[in-house]
Amino acid sequence: MKKIIYSLIFIALALLIIIAYGLSDFNSTDAKAENSLVKEVKTANENRIKLKDVYTNVSYDISKVNISKTESDGFSRVEVFDKKTGKFIEAYGEKVEPIYASNSKVMPQSNNIYKTSKLIIYKERAYGSAVTRLYTVLTIYSEGSFRQIESIDKAYWEKASDGDWKLENQHAAAISTTGNLPTTEMEASGTATIKMNATIFTVDLLDSTARGVLSKQGGTYYLRKTVDLGYRYSLY
Numbered sequence: 001m002k003k004i005i006y007s008l009i010f011i012a013l014a015l016l017i018i019i020a021y022g023l024s025d026f027n028s029t030d031a032k033a034e035n036s037l038v039k040e041v042k043t044a045n046e047n048r049i050k051l052k053d054v055y056t057n058v059s060y061d062i063s064k065v066n067i068s069k070t071e072s073d074g075f076s077r078v079e080v081f082d083k084k085t086g087k088f089i090e091a092y093g094e095k096v097e098p099i100y101a102s103n104s105k106v107m108p109q110s111n112n113i114y115k116t117s118k119l120i121i122y123k124e125r126a127y128g129s130a131v132t133r134l135y136t137v138l139t140i141y142s143e144g145s146f147r148q149i150e151s152i153d154k155a156y157w158e159k160a161s162d163g164d165w166k167l168e169n170q171h172a173a174a175i176s177t178t179g180n181l182p183t184t185e186m187e188a189s190g191t192a193t194i195k196m197n198a199t200i201f202t203v204d205l206l207d208s209t210a211r212g213v214l215s216k217q218g219g220t221y222y223l224r225k226t227v228d229l230g231y232r233y234s235l236y
Contacts, residue, residue: 048234051094052076053147054121055234065089075120091124092231099139116141116150123231124160127194131161134229136174136188147235148182157192165196169226177232189230198223 047062048055058080068079075093082089097118119138124131137153155172159165172190176183198221 049078049080049092051078051092051121053096053235054094054119055236056092056123057232057234060089075122088126093120093122093124093133095120096140118153121233122158123188123229125227125229126161127225127227129161129163130165130194130196130225131159132167132192132194132227132229133158133160134172134188134190134231136186136233138186140235141182148184149176149186149235150182152176152181152186155188155190157190163196165194167192168195168224169193184236185232185234187230187232189228191226191228194225194227196223197221 047058047060049058049062049067064083066081066083068081070077070079072093073095075095077091077093079091080089081087097120099116099118117140119140120135121138122133122135124133126132134155134157136155138149139151139153141148141150152174155174157167157170157172159167170190170192172188174186174188177185177187
């Protein structure tokens with residue numbers, strides 16, 4: 001019986017040592033790789049990525065990344081990779097959903113074609129196997145070449161990958177950059193906590209771009225990471 005108890009204690013200590021080592025390495029290699037991409041944005045139009053109809057500003061040097069554009073689940077998707085390492089950095093998505101007149105599938109029209117639509121956009125980051133997205137839903141009015149954001153409807157988080165992990169303590173907000181509506185530019189930001197079981201197999205699943213905290217509930221250890229995302233979108 002004592003041998004069994006000693007064995008269990010030894011396994012628990014070994015697990016804690018492995019997890020502690022993994023946590024100590026959270027702010028090393030990946031953080032350096034990401035920081036190497038970051039530079040000051042000197043002008044309003046520098047380092048912008050165009051999705052389909054909107055633009056987003058990024059904090060890193062565009063010349064140091066590769067950009068891939070695809071269509072997925074109705075979204076125009078842009079994926080960004082480190083040109084030197086090939087590592088996935090982040091992704092952006094945009095989807096337009098027309099708003100039809102009541103009881104009709106025909107868009108309202110006049111002499112000048114106009115429309116109101118819902119614009120759904122997101123920014124995506126991967127923390128190991130945990131892929132998170134911060135969404136914003138906007139109402140857009142357009143007439144000819146003119147477009148404006150009529151309202152900022154909501155901002156929210158979603159899991160973008162399967163697996164035994166959760167998003168907790170979710171906070172998200174989106175505002176007009178001018179402080180007024182209508183507008184042509186908005187920014188969103190949010191924080192959330194990734195929670196997953198801590199084992200020798202999952203300790204390295206979350207990368208070093210966020211804070212890692214080890215905790216215990218009952219007889220189970222959990223790994224938690226507080227992550228944050230932010231972005232700015234412009235219609236022009």
